Amino acid sequence: xxxxxxxxxxxxxxxxxxxxxxxxxxxxxxxxxxxxxxxxxxxxxxxxxxxxxxxxxxxxxxxxxxxxxxxxxxxxxxxxxxxxxxxxxxxxxxxxxxxxxxxxxxxxxxxxxxxxxxxxxxxxxxxxxxxxxxxxxxxxxxxxxxxxxxxxxxxxxxxxxxxxxxxxxxxxxxxxxxxxxxxxxxxxxxxxxxxxxxxxxxxxxxxxxxxxxxxxxxxxxxxxxxxxxxxxxxxxxxxxxxxxxxxxxxxxxxxxxxxxxxxxxxxxxxxxxxxxxxxxxxxxxxxxxxxxxxxxxxxxxxxxxxxxxxxxxxxxxxxxxxxxxxxxxxxxx
Numbered sequence: 001x002x003x004x005x006x007x008x009x010x011x012x013x014x015x016x017x018x019x020x021x022x023x024x025x026x027x028x029x030x031x032x033x034x035x036x037x038x039x040x041x042x043x044x045x046x047x048x049x050x051x052x053x054x055x056x057x058x059x060x061x062x063x064x065x066x067x068x069x070x071x072x073x074x075x076x077x078x079x080x081x082x083x084x085x086x087x088x089x090x091x092x093x094x095x096x097x098x099x100x101x102x103x104x105x106x107x108x109x110x111x112x113x114x115x116x117x118x119x120x121x122x123x124x125x126x127x128x129x130x131x132x133x134x135x136x137x138x139x140x141x142x143x144x145x146x147x148x149x150x151x152x153x154x155x156x157x158x159x160x161x162x163x164x165x166x167x168x169x170x171x172x173x174x175x176x177x178x179x180x181x182x183x184x185x186x187x188x189x190x191x192x193x194x195x196x197x198x199x200x201x202x203x204x205x206x207x208x209x210x211x212x213x214x215x216x217x218x219x220x221x222x223x224x225x226x227x228x229x230x231x232x233x234x235x236x237x238x239x240x241x242x243x244x245x246x247x248x249x250x251x252x253x254x255x256x257x258x259x260x261x262x263x264x265x266x267x268x269x270x271x272x273x274x275x276x277x278x279x280x281x282x283x284x285x286x287x288x289x290x291x292x293x294x295x296x297x298x299x300x301x302x303x304x305x306x307x308x309x310x311x312x313x314x315x316x317x318x319x320x321x322x323x324x325x326x327x328x329x330x331x332x333x
Contacts, residue, residue, distance in 0.1 A: 014045065018106060021094035022057065024050040034058065039070070039152040044111055056111035057093065061104060066152060068105040071095060073148035075107040077245030080218055084134040088127040089220075090241055112239070114229030119238020121268040124228070128220075128240075128253070129275030137216035137247035142166035144246035150222045151303045153177055157246045163214045164204040166248070167295075168196060174298050182305035191318040198328035199321045203288050205329045206281050207249065214279070216247035224256050224296075225263040251279055255292025259313075287324070290317055 013031040022045070030046040040062040048054055062071050075095035082089055095107035138145070143159035143166060156173035160166035175192070179185070207214050220227070221244035230238045254272065257264035278285045294317045301310035 015098040015100050015104075015106075017096050017099045018045075018059065018108065021096060021108065022047060023093075026050045029054070037151070039067070045108075057108050058090070058111040059106050059108045061106050063101075063104050066149075066154070068097065069147055069154065070149035070152065071105050071107050073144075073146050074243060076146050077144070077148055077221070077243040078107075078109065078241075080245060081131060081220065081240075081243060084136075084218060085127050085131040087239070088131055089239055089243070109241075112229065112231050114231065115233045115236075117230055117236065118225050118263050118265075118268075119228055119230050120236035121265070121271045123235075123237050125268055125271040126275060128223075129272055132217035132219070132250040132253065132276060135215040135217060137218070140216060142216050142247050142249075148221060148244045148246060150244040150299050153299055153302050155221075155244060155246065162208060163216075163249050164200060164208060167204060167252075168200050171200075171295055171298070172196075174295060174302060178298055178302035178305070178311075181302055182311070185311055185315070187315050188311065188318065191315065191322055194322040194326070195318050199291065199318075199325050201329035202325040202327075203284055203291050203321075204249075206284060206331060207279055209331055212280055214249050217250040217253075219245055219248045219250065219253040221245045221248075221253070222256065223253055224261075249279070250276060251285075251288060252292050255289055255294075256296045258289055258293035259297065287321065291321065294318065294321075 014028060019025055025047055027048040028045070029048055030044070032044045032046075034042040034044040036042060040060050043059045043061070045057045045059055046054065047057065060071060062068070072095060075092060078089055078092040082092060090109040090112065093108040093110070096105070098104040098106070139159075141159045141161055142163050144157035147154050147157060149155065153174065154177070156170050158166075158169060160169065206212070220240050222242060223240055227242045228238055228240045230236050254269065256262055257268060279288075294314055297310050297314045297317065300307075301314060304310060
């Protein structure tokens with residue numbers, strides 16, 4: 001048990017706004033640094049509750065307008081996921097701004113000890129498929145009610161009735177952010193007219209034509225190995241966290257599994273599709289996945305503008321797709 005002086009020292013490390021939203025705090029046993037990224041820091045908070053139970057909580061902290069928007073979007077996406085698949089993500093507690101430093105912001109959720117590695121695919125893919133199988137988007141549209149961030153990249157989640165229109169609009173926004181941060185890329189820019197006028201209609205319009213529809217699914221939106229952790233070493237069962245969610249075509253999620261750096265395997269794809277079949281037309285599946293992966297590579301190019309590898313991957317994939325589909329969409333509107 002911590003001494004009274006230690007308790008007061010630990011309590012002082014937590015802003016009063018945080019203590020207000022944590023349940024039944026009797027003592028603050030520990031506040032420990034728990035890692036950081038280029039845009040946020042994290043802490044583990046160990047509490048003694050008034051009923052004698054102990055619990056640990058995870059708090060992320062960021063500053064400024066974008067910090068507030070990013071953490072607020074993450075918190076909005078987490079309870080939306082939790083309401084559908086509570087065993088797929090951490091239980092959200094609250095979010096807000098510090099009393100002592102009003103320009104500093106935080107969300108809090110339950111803390112988990114994660115083991116190394118990617119979650120085993122059987123239960124993980126079942127839970128992800130369950131998340132994607134809930135088609136309860138407002139008015140059946142694609143988008144989200146607030147901005148969500150992929151890292152420090154704000155996404156344009158403006159509502160659209162058409163998945164093709166939503167995807168194209170979101171991709172243009174990502175490209176603009178990347179150019180603002182890294183400058184123009186003449187090689188990529190030369191490919192963009194064909195990408196938007198030919199490739200995107202060719203691969204996405206068939207999903208919503210000839211009687212076919214895309215039912216919006218809530219996606220995590222940034223489901224790479226760094227945002228999925230093993231919570232039980234004996235079973236390798238895992239959960240996902242740090243969402244950048246919105247309502248999308250469910251297959252969009254799997255675009256982030258295509259790059260080898262993200263460590264999801266062919267087995268994850270197979271087990272996911274044992275629950276949710278590939279969308280029709282199935283023969284376009286691999287190229288749709290490549291198109292979705294292209295956006296994630298452009299996310300990385302915007303997040304890390306000094307690393308040329310991501311923009312080079314985007315250029316090569318854009319070149320391959322525009323070469324393969326020079327005629328664009330030729331079916332019935």
